[in-house]
Amino acid sequence: MKFNNLFVVDDDKVHHFIIKKLLEKNNIQVNPCFFENGLDALSDLKAKLNETENLPDLILLDINMPVLDGWQFLEEFSEIRKNVLKEITIYVVSSSEDYFNSDKLEQFKSLIAEYYVKPMTGDVIKKIFT
Template sequence: MKIAVIDDDQIFQFLTCKLIEKIAPGYELLSFKNGQDALEFIQTNLSLLQTLPELILLDINMPILDGWQFLDHLIALNSAHYQPIIYMVSSSIDQADLLKSRTYVQVKGYLTKPLSKQQITELLNP
């Protein structure tokens, strides 16, 4: 399984990737510092589905292209073949963001930072 961590917080990226590596050592990890970089990767590789992440941990507040904008652009790609599982990640519980996340069928949940070993285990073994 390929997992993308899209977050401008390099410490969160590093710790989350290390935790995933410990829990599921065979998984391939992709890291992006903003939604634009991740979207460009997906657009470039859309015809090569095996290169794309199946699970995305998506930060809401990022520079250049935030999590909501990333979702809107991903939906606009209109790819019936690429439907990743997405979890929104935020450093705070914002009721408006929680409600907004429920309006996207692609979003399977809303998580607060930092992610725990238990949370990641549950994501990888639903």
């Protein structure tokens, strides 16, 4: 699958920097948007609902964030999903594997395509984008 628009939803600025560098280093042509919490990402998503070309193809979603965490984001996303006119792939990226064994994961398994543990690496980025 070809991803053109990427949302990185994570409160960790270092993670943002790492993703930017990995994309550059691996010559991956994608339009990334960075958000520090789920609420900002959801607001942007809702604002773009009618312009499918600007919607993300892929969301890299952290779980542990202020304001609106990853689980809350997924809850809201599952509500607006029926209004989204394009397929959006969601990968959960977390610094703790504990989240990958939770009941929440079971609840949202229809929304989550893949899980990765931070820090992201060149190999993971290549696997995602090629």
